[in-house]
Amino acid sequence: MVEYRVGGSLAADDPTYIEREADRTLYRSLIQGELCYVLTSRQMGKSSLRLRTRQRLETEGMGRCAAIDLTRIGSQQITPEQWYLGLAFDLRRKFGLPDGVDLPTWWQGLGPLPPAQKLSYWIETVLLVTQPDQPLFIFLDEIDSVKGLSFGVGDFFGLVRFCYNQRAENPAYRRLNWAIFGVATPHDLVTEAHQTPFNIGRAISLAGFTPNEASPLAAGLVGLAERPEQVLAAVLHWTGGQPFLTQKLCDLIQTAHRNKPLAAGTEGNRVEALVRSRLIHHWEAQDDPEHLRTIRDRLVANELRSGRLLSLHQRILTTGNIPADGSPDQAELKLSGIAIARNGHLQIANPIYAQVFNPAWVNQCLAQQRPYAVMLQAWVASDFQDDSRLLMGQALQDALHWAADKSLSDLDYRYLSASQEWDAKMVRLELEAKNQANRMLAESQRKANQIIWFSYLSLGTCLAISLVALLISLLRS
Amino acid sequence: MIASVFFPTAMRADEALALLDQLLPGSTFSNLQETVFSQVWEGKTYAEIAESCGYDHSYIRDVGFRLWQALSESLNQKISKSNIRAVLERHARSQSIPAPTLSDIPEILVSPPVWELPNGPVPLQSTFYIDRPPLETQAKTELLKPGSLIRLKAPRQMGKTSLMRRLVAHGQDHHMRCVTLSLHRADRQIFADLDLFLRWFCANIGHQLGLEPDLKRRWNGDIGSKVSCTAYLEDYVLPLVDSPLVIALDEVNELFQYPRLSAEFLPLLRSWYEDAREIEAWGGVRWILSHATEVYVPLQLHQSPFNVGLALRLPPFTLAQVQDLACRHQLPWAAGRDGAQRLGALLQVVSCRPGLVRLALYALAQGDLSLEQLIEEAPTQSGIYSDHLRELLAALYPHPDLQAAFRYVIESAAPVALEPIAAYRLESLGLITLSKNLATPSCELYRQYFLQFLPPSLSSAYG
Numbered sequence: 001m002v003e004y005r006v007g008g009s010l011a012a013d014d015p016t017y018i019e020r021e022a023d024r025t026l027y028r029s030l031i032q033g034e035l036c037y038v039l040t041s042r043q044m045g046k047s048s049l050r051l052r053t054r055q056r057l058e059t060e061g062m063g064r065c066a067a068i069d070l071t072r073i074g075s076q077q078i079t080p081e082q083w084y085l086g087l088a089f090d091l092r093r094k095f096g097l098p099d100g101v102d103l104p105t106w107w108q109g110l111g112p113l114p115p116a117q118k119l120s121y122w123i124e125t126v127l128l129v130t131q132p133d134q135p136l137f138i139f140l141d142e143i144d145s146v147k148g149l150s151f152g153v154g155d156f157f158g159l160v161r162f163c164y165n166q167r168a169e170n171p172a173y174r175r176l177n178w179a180i181f182g183v184a185t186p187h188d189l190v191t192e193a194h195q196t197p198f199n200i201g202r203a204i205s206l207a208g209f210t211p212n213e214a215s216p217l218a219a220g221l222v223g224l225a226e227r228p229e230q231v232l233a234a235v236l237h238w239t240g241g242q243p244f245l246t247q248k249l250c251d252l253i254q255t256a257h258r259n260k261p262l263a264a265g266t267e268g269n270r271v272e273a274l275v276r277s278r279l280i281h282h283w284e285a286q287d288d289p290e291h292l293r294t295i296r297d298r299l300v301a302n303e304l305r306s307g308r309l310l311s312l313h314q315r316i317l318t319t320g321n322i323p324a325d326g327s328p329d330q331a332e333l334k335l336s337g338i339a340i341a342r343n344g345h346l347q348i349a350n351p352i353y354a355q356v357f358n359p360a361w362v363n364q365c366l367a368q369q370r371p372y373a374v375m376l377q378a379w380v381a382s383d384f385q386d387d388s389r390l391l392m393g394q395a396l397q398d399a400l401h402w403a404a405d406k407s408l409s410d411l412d413y414r415y416l417s418a419s420q421e422w423d424a425k426m427v428r429l430e431l432e433a434k435n436q437a438n439r440m441l442a443e444s445q446r447k448a449n450q451i452i453w454f455s456y457l458s459l460g461t462c463l464a465i466s467l468v469a470l471l472i473s474l475l476r477s
Numbered sequence: 478m479i480a481s482v483f484f485p486t487a488m489r490a491d492e493a494l495a496l497l498d499q500l501l502p503g504s505t506f507s508n509l510q511e512t513v514f515s516q517v518w519e520g521k522t523y524a525e526i527a528e529s530c531g532y533d534h535s536y537i538r539d540v541g542f543r544l545w546q547a548l549s550e551s552l553n554q555k556i557s558k559s560n561i562r563a564v565l566e567r568h569a570r571s572q573s574i575p576a577p578t579l580s581d582i583p584e585i586l587v588s589p590p591v592w593e594l595p596n597g598p599v600p601l602q603s604t605f606y607i608d609r610p611p612l613e614t615q616a617k618t619e620l621l622k623p624g625s626l627i628r629l630k631a632p633r634q635m636g637k638t639s640l641m642r643r644l645v646a647h648g649q650d651h652h653m654r655c656v657t658l659s660l661h662r663a664d665r666q667i668f669a670d671l672d673l674f675l676r677w678f679c680a681n682i683g684h685q686l687g688l689e690p691d692l693k694r695r696w697n698g699d700i701g702s703k704v705s706c707t708a709y710l711e712d713y714v715l716p717l718v719d720s721p722l723v724i725a726l727d728e729v730n731e732l733f734q735y736p737r738l739s740a741e742f743l744p745l746l747r748s749w750y751e752d753a754r755e756i757e758a759w760g761g762v763r764w765i766l767s768h769a770t771e772v773y774v775p776l777q778l779h780q781s782p783f784n785v786g787l788a789l790r791l792p793p794f795t796l797a798q799v800q801d802l803a804c805r806h807q808l809p810w811a812a813g814r815d816g817a818q819r820l821g822a823l824l825q826v827v828s829c830r831p832g833l834v835r836l837a838l839y840a841l842a843q844g845d846l847s848l849e850q851l852i853e854e855a856p857t858q859s860g861i862y863s864d865h866l867r868e869l870l871a872a873l874y875p876h877p878d879l880q881a882a883f884r885y886v887i888e889s890a891a892p893v894a895l896e897p898i899a900a901y902r903l904e905s906l907g908l909i910t911l912s913k914n915l916a917t918p919s920c921e922l923y924r925q926y927f928l929q930f931l932p933p934s935l936s937s938a939y940g
Contacts, residue, residue: 008785011754051755067755071744075671076737078701093708104699146745208565255493273511277491281519285913289784 002220004251007049007244007289012055016247017048018213022206026053030137030177031062035164035201037180041337042294043244044206050139053179063135063175066094071145080151084115085412088122091138097130116155117357120162128172135175143182143189157190161197164263185331208241208349209390217250224254225262234271240350242337244291245279252278280355292356298336299357300365307369309333314362317354318407321345363409368410370408372399376415384418391419392426490515493565497548513540516938517558569873592624595832595839596864598638601646602804605835606639607798612789616640616645617785622891623721624753626764626786630771632919633907634832635791637767641725644765653763655723656685660731668735672698674742675706683714701746710749715758725765730905733772743772747782770905793829796820802834806842819848826855827862830907836861856925866926871905873931883908884931887924892917 002015010017022038026049029036038046054065073086085107092103097106106126110118129137146153160180166173180199182189186198193199209217214236221228231253239245252274253262262270287293292361299313300306310328316322323340324330333339333346338357340349350356370376372391379389391399396419403416488496494511511570516526527537541558556564599606602831617623627644629637645655647759658681667677676692683690695713697705715722732739752759764786772783792803796817803820811820827833840851840861854860882899886908892915895903900916903909908923909916918924 009751010755047751054755069751070749072703072707072748073701074699075703075741077671082699082701085699086701089700089704089708093712104697107699184785256495269511273491273494275514276512277489277515281490281515282913290781462605 001254004220004247004254006248006251007043007291009051010045010051014048016217016250017052018045018209018216018243019052020045020049020209020213021209022049022204023052026179026204027056029202029204030057030179031135033167033174033177035160035178035180035197036204037143037186037198037201038204038206039180039182039184039186039335040206042183042334042335043242043291044208045243046206047141048243049206050141050179050181054137057137061152063096063137063177064131065137065139066091067139067141068094069141070352071142074145074149076148076150076394078149081115081155083149083151084119084156088119091127095127095131095136097127104177114155116159119156120159123163123176124170124172128176131175135177137177137179139179139181140182143180144184145182147184147188150157154190154192154195157197158192158195161200164197164200183335185328185335187328187331199263208239209246211236211242214241217246220250220254223261224257225267227262227267228262230264230267231262231271234267237268238271238275238351240340240348240352242352245350245352246376249275249279278317279352283356294352295336295338295353295357298332299338300369303369307402307406309336309364310362310369312363313338313357314407316346316348317357317359317362321347346379366406366408367412368403370399370412371402372415376411378458379415379418380411380439384414388423390415390422392423395424396420435459485603488562488569490518492569493518493562496565496569499613507666509540510544513537513544518562535646542845547855592839592842592879595835597641599636599835601642601752605802607794607802607805607831609792609794609798611641612791613640615787616644616789620648620723620763620765621646622763623760624750624762626750626766626782628783628786628788629765629767629791630769630788631767631791632769632904632910634794634830635907636831637769638727638837640791641727641767645725648721648763651721652893653721653723654686654718655725656681656682657727657729663731668738671738671741674738675702679706679709679714682710686714686718686722688714688717703741706745707749710917711756715762718761721761721763723763723765725767727767729766729768730770730772733768733770733901733905739772741780743782747785750782750785764799768905769907770901794831794834795829796824799829801836803841805837806838808838808841816859822852826921826925830920833862833865833920833922836865855922857931862922862926866922866930869906869908869923870927870930872909876902879903880931883927884933886916887918887927887931 004016005014007209011033026038030053038049050067054067057065058064068087068090073090074083078086085104088107089103107118107122110121112123146156160178163173163176163178173241180197180201186196190196190198217235218232221231225231232250235244235249235253236247239249247270253271256274257270283292284296299309300320310330312329312333315382321342322345324344324346330339332345334341338349338353339346348357363375367373372395375389375391379386382389396416399416399419403412494514497514513526516529521529523538523541524534527534545556545558545561548561552564554564593600593603593605593606616627616629619627629640631637641657645657648655658678663677667673676696680690680692691713692709695709697708700708722913732742746764749759749762750764750793753762754760764782767784768783772781799820800811800816803816810816823837824834827837837851837855840846841848846854850859855862856866857863860866873883879899879902882895883903886893886895886903892912893916895909895913895916900909900911900914903916907919908927910919
């Protein structure tokens with residue numbers, strides 16, 4: 001019985017491994033000496049592709065391979081010196097170089113050179129020299145993990161690029177080939193144009209399974225259904241060929257129909273029932289191994305970006321597709337896996353994602369993110385009566401700015417427009433109050449002046465009287 | 478209430494549909510009927526269903542009405558939206574295996590068993606270990622596959638460690654070398670530093686395999702701890718082990734409290750697991766991980782070992798299993814329908830949590846107190862659970878935030894939402910059950926005890 005594999009990478013001989021266009025392109029490009037990179041979303045089969053390609057290169061005698069998982073080299077505390085040396089150490093082990101000279105001692109012997117240069121020197125004088133006759137393939141997996149290091153590794157990408165540029169001058173470098181795998185955009189990884197190897201390499205795109213490619217998967221459904229191909233077609237309709245979901249759904253069918261074969265004509269309904277009850281319904285609880293939650297996290301985890309990603313997703317949901325413009329937000333949406341580019345447009349990758357991350361879900365997320373959540377809650381709690389809970393001034397402007405590119409719930413709009421009214425009213429009242437105050441001020445000033453004049457007058461009169469009295473008394477004496 | 482005690486894991490809609498298929502062979506439901514059925518099962522109203530499917534409210538109500546009518550006719554009893562759950566669950570119960578009676582008990586058990594103190598994991602040879610099919614067989618089959626990974630997830634007192642020990646023993650029976658690392662036994666300070674932790678990890682594995690750890694010579698800080706650790710295992714330990722190796726990590730959730738360490742170690746673990754497909758040395762390694770709660774550390778890049786392998790959630794006992802265990806404790810009154818009723822009163826207090834049930838049955842078997850007495854005294858300082866409860870209280874004591882969160886849970890009549898980290902920590906203590914991110918006390922015993930003994934909260938975020 002064919003066992004489907006839900007999560008993790010597939011062994012090179014797994015019967016459910018589906019060969020795709022990318023398998024052929026990657027293999028061909030690598031043996032032609034091209035720098036290849038496969039940057040795509042999670043659980044698309046990158047690691048399985050790497051494994052399979054590596055095995056094919058080795059069995060067909062194309063050269064030696066070393067696969068380096070970069071999460072395993074770096075850590076937050078690691079220093080650049082340790083990272084580069086760790087990389088060299090791992091390459092040495094993976095290529096099975098003889099244990100001759102102690103690598104750390106050799107490394108320290110180079111003195112105060114920058115570590116990237118030491119690695120480069122090691123590649124040229126040790127790696128390429130001890131493996132003189134055959135091509136070498138270095139597979140770097142989880143490349144995005146370099147973003148978690150405490151230092152930049154632009155120099156490392158510069159080194160990869162250097163290896164290709166050196167080919168004209170030093171033929172030994174023609175034997176050295178790199179393939180890079182990860183969940184990132186080239187721009188995420190390296191910003192300096194002179195360091196990036198990505199513009200001289202070949203991007204290998206990894207799409208979902210097409211119905212033709214996926215047909216071997218039907219083997220696992222034989223005996224469970226009268227028409228396995230129809231069942232598989234129904235599966236692909238729901239998963240859009242997304243590898244993880246496709247394997248998972250096939251596995252669910254295997255379990256559910258082990259003892260009661262799927263009758264002809266019921267395929268669509270039965271598959272739909274499973275999708276609804278086991279994938280979509282309460283998806284957060286049923287999502288094991290984690291898949292949908294990864295997508296969710298990618299959409300909502302980054303507070304600064306999440307609002308924009310959600311509103312972009314919302315637009316695709318409502319309009320069906322939007323023109324692809326290559327913007328960083330669109331790239332991020334594609335990396336999350338939720339959207340794919342087809343014919344110059346971005347669309348939701350499959351109906352399962354569209355049902356899980358549906359408009360109601362988006363609204364819920366936006367509701368949690370609204371910058372005025374606390375105030376809104378208090379306003380609702382006051383039965384929409386407590387005007388002091390409305391937004392004013394800068395807070396209102398910020399909220400309107402945040403809301404501008406989103407379609408929000410009626411409650412949000414009710415709150416925002418009540419706030420706008422309230423804000424306008426307050427501005428008006430404030431103005432009136434100011435005028436009133438000014439009037440009062442003028443009036444009181446006038447009164448004060450009157451009083452002052454009156455006091456002067458009385459003072460003068462008093463003075464005059466006392467003067468007269470003084471004169472009289474003087475005259476009398 | 479009784480029904481929910483009997484079926485702590487409520488029947489899912491697809492299970493209910495499967496049961497209907499069984500009860501009514503030959504009947505077919507339309508797509509829409511199934512949708513309506515499933516959603517009603519989940520407690521949705523017709524209006525909500527109508528909205529989610531995009532149909533008119535009255536149409537959905539009509540579909541529902543006809544569905545109940547059809548079901549009433551075929552099952553020969555009045556069925557409606559409100560009683561469908563009860564009816565089907567009753568059917569499920571009557572179909573499930575009848576509770577064992579005294580005559581079913583293996584003979585060896587009828588002779589007085591050797592009593593063992595019911596704290597901690599159930600000893601390997603114990604007659605008091607109850608299988609929860611298909612859990613044990615599933616795990617044992619998986620363990621025999623090269624490069625496999627088994628995750629046992631359940632709160633405390635659910636039998637994780639007992640099962641893990643059985644798996645390890647099963648591995649030994651199949652000539653595997655086994656290493657068990659209990660993370661709660663490690664010194665706190667080793668969790669503070671990745672290098673220290675990885676050295677501890679390697680030294681322990683080496684030690685348990687009878688190898689000279691030799692870390693001084695074999696550890697090389699210059700190449701980073703993770704590379705060093707991998708090289709140590711790959712170049713030194715694994716080549717010296719000539720049979721398959723089982724590495725069992727108990728209480729992995731201890732790590733979750735140290736997010737920085739988790740973010741380094743867990744991805745490393747995952748990558749070793751993945752290496753089984755590529756590097757021969759790792760192909761012979763089998764992993765068993767047990768954890769009491771979901772991983773709540775935001776793992777960078779989702780390089781999580783909790784996303785692969787065979788995941789097994791340890792369910793609470795079924796009533797039949799509790800009765801089985803009672804029989805093994807020589808408590809004949811617990812058998813049959815009447816026994817179920819009497820046990821029901823106990824299970825209302827302690828749920829079907831294996832650890833708590835076992836303690837109660839042990840106490841009853843000793844004959845010192847009656848069931849009624851036991852239940853009455855359970856949540857008090859003099860009850861049989863007092864040590865266990867005091868331990869939990871002590872675990873909460875240094876954490877006012879957890880106290881406040883738990884107080885909020887036990888004082889609320891309905892499930893409540895908690896701040897996620899607090900929720901996960903309470904879940905890993907086994908105090909609460911999380912469903913759709915809402916927390917409820919995991920059993921009545923805890924609610925009653927902690928209402929009395931948890932210090933009153935001064936101020937809390939859960940006002």
